[in-house]
Amino acid sequence: MAQAFLFKESASQTAGPYVHIGCTPNFVGISGVYAADSGLRMLSDGTKGERIRIHGRIFDGANDIVKDGLVEIWQADAEGLYNSPNETRGAADPEFVGWGRQPTDLETGHFAFDTIKPGCVPASDGRMQAPHISLWVVARGINLGLSTRLYFADEPDANSADPVLTGIADPARRETLIAVRKGDSYLFDIHLQGALETVFFDV
Amino acid sequence: MSKKGEESLPGFNRRDRQWHPDAFTPAYRSTILRSPKQKLVMLEQTLSETTGPVFGQNALGALDHDLIRNFAKPGESPIGERIIVHGHILDENGKGIPGALMEVWQANAGGRYRHKNDSYLAALDPNFGGCGRVLSDENGYYAFRTIKPGPYPWPNGGNDWRPAHIHFSLFGSGFAQRLITQIYFEGDPHIALCPIVNSINDPKAIDQLTARLDMEHTVPMDIRAYRLDVVLRGPNSTLFENRMEGN
Numbered sequence: 001m002a003q004a005f006l007f008k009e010s011a012s013q014t015a016g017p018y019v020h021i022g023c024t025p026n027f028v029g030i031s032g033v034y035a036a037d038s039g040l041r042m043l044s045d046g047t048k049g050e051r052i053r054i055h056g057r058i059f060d061g062a063n064d065i066v067k068d069g070l071v072e073i074w075q076a077d078a079e080g081l082y083n084s085p086n087e088t089r090g091a092a093d094p095e096f097v098g099w100g101r102q103p104t105d106l107e108t109g110h111f112a113f114d115t116i117k118p119g120c121v122p123a124s125d126g127r128m129q130a131p132h133i134s135l136w137v138v139a140r141g142i143n144l145g146l147s148t149r150l151y152f153a154d155e156p157d158a159n160s161a162d163p164v165l166t167g168i169a170d171p172a173r174r175e176t177l178i179a180v181r182k183g184d185s186y187l188f189d190i191h192l193q194g195a196l197e198t199v200f201f202d203v
Numbered sequence: 204m205s206k207k208g209e210e211s212l213p214g215f216n217r218r219d220r221q222w223h224p225d226a227f228t229p230a231y232r233s234t235i236l237r238s239p240k241q242k243l244v245m246l247e248q249t250l251s252e253t254t255g256p257v258f259g260q261n262a263l264g265a266l267d268h269d270l271i272r273n274f275a276k277p278g279e280s281p282i283g284e285r286i287i288v289h290g291h292i293l294d295e296n297g298k299g300i301p302g303a304l305m306e307v308w309q310a311n312a313g314g315r316y317r318h319k320n321d322s323y324l325a326a327l328d329p330n331f332g333g334c335g336r337v338l339s340d341e342n343g344y345y346a347f348r349t350i351k352p353g354p355y356p357w358p359n360g361g362n363d364w365r366p367a368h369i370h371f372s373l374f375g376s377g378f379a380q381r382l383i384t385q386i387y388f389e390g391d392p393h394i395a396l397c398p399i400v401n402s403i404n405d406p407k408a409i410d411q412l413t414a415r416l417d418m419e420h421t422v423p424m425d426i427r428a429y430r431l432d433v434v435l436r437g438p439n440s441t442l443f444e445n446r447m448e449g450n
């Protein structure tokens with residue numbers, strides 16, 4: 001599987017317990033360097049789409065809450081287009097970048113993203129994927145950032161046809177990627193280990 | 204279901220997971236409860252992985268790349284060794300990556316972080332914040348100025364000290380390229396002793412994270428330079444052969 005390239009990718013190292021200094025400095029009281037922490041606000045008044053909140057906590061193998069983590073999300077706009085030069089299908093909503101970054105709260109471990117529900121994006125074979133959000137999780141004790149996806153519980157038909165979800169052999173494990181809706185909020189807890197261990201992908 | 208990515212980007216080369224550290228490296232104790240136990244599920248890359256956010260120069264402030272000045276009071280400077288850290292950000296095929304956002308964070312010269320959870324005895328430096336960021340130029344080169352961080356002890360069950368290091372985060376053009384790692388400095392005896400460094404199996408991979416003194420870019424009577432080149436996953440134009448796998 002490993003092919004020979006000119007160079008090897010730089011090896012990963014843990015983000016450590018102080019990742020917030022570099023990624024969300026205002027959050028840890030380092031003010032006056034950056035005007036605002038990147039990725040904190042994803043929406044403007046002009047952003048098209050249904051407003052939703054994604055929130056949750058990260059749990060370790062002892063079911064303790066991870067309070068020094070950082071979560072990033074990446075998603076399409078309401079029409080299913082990515083705001084990226086690598087997007088080949090058209091221009092995404094200029095009022096929506098689609099990237100968010102949130103620390104886990106230092107006391108409670110909660111993270112929350114105010115965003116929009118993404119539209120559908122095709123897989124490489126042209127089949128439609130169910131609406132989803134990509135997540136990337138780093139923290140002390142995570143040697144290489146963990147990639148996962150959030151799907152929406154109120155999209156049962158799309159979920160049951162999604163090539164990534166159905167590619168997960170154990171149907172019970174697919175449930176770890178499905179966020180449950182309550183009002184305008186979707187709860188997405190992440191379990192690093194244990195009976196509820198979240199599915200992580202080799203992307 | 205394997206398909207050549209004809210209509211869109213072919214995606215990035217798969218990660219070499221022998222080269223990266225395992226998730227579970229018990230000598231680094233924090234990994235014991237934070238490492239997934241299930242096998243990663245193979246994901247055939249889609250636009251969700253091949254696209255990613257980009258950042259423009261207007262997202263950055265004028266002093267963001269200068270940790271010597273970006274937190275210091277007017278007319279004052281942080282204590283410690285003044286250094287430039289610079290190098291090339293390239294992909295596995297050797298192609299420079301322009302516009303890559305590098306975010307860095309580090310302890311001060313005494314080994315102390317400006318963070319409420321760091322209670323190390325070494326003093327905070329009132330003129331050092333410890334964060335900075337830079338975009339690579341049109342050819343993929345980056346440079347920032349800082350103070351050489353000090354080694355520091357950490358609670359890992361023994362007499363463990365981190366080598367001097369600068370943490371950094373990198374964005375390429377696709378979300379699948381996201382990477383966080385650390386810069387070490389050549390000649391530091393703590394590199395060989397560190398359980399976090401040694402979560403990496405291959406000495407060549409550790410060497411690739413070790414910056415070299417660079418006299419050519421050292422400014423006389425001012426500041427020394429260290430060089431580190433950084434490699435992100437490159438685009439893969441070959442047929443993607445891995446089938447979706449269960450866990």
Ligand SMILES: [Fe+3]
Nearest residue numbers: 016365368370
């Ligand atoms: Fe550190």
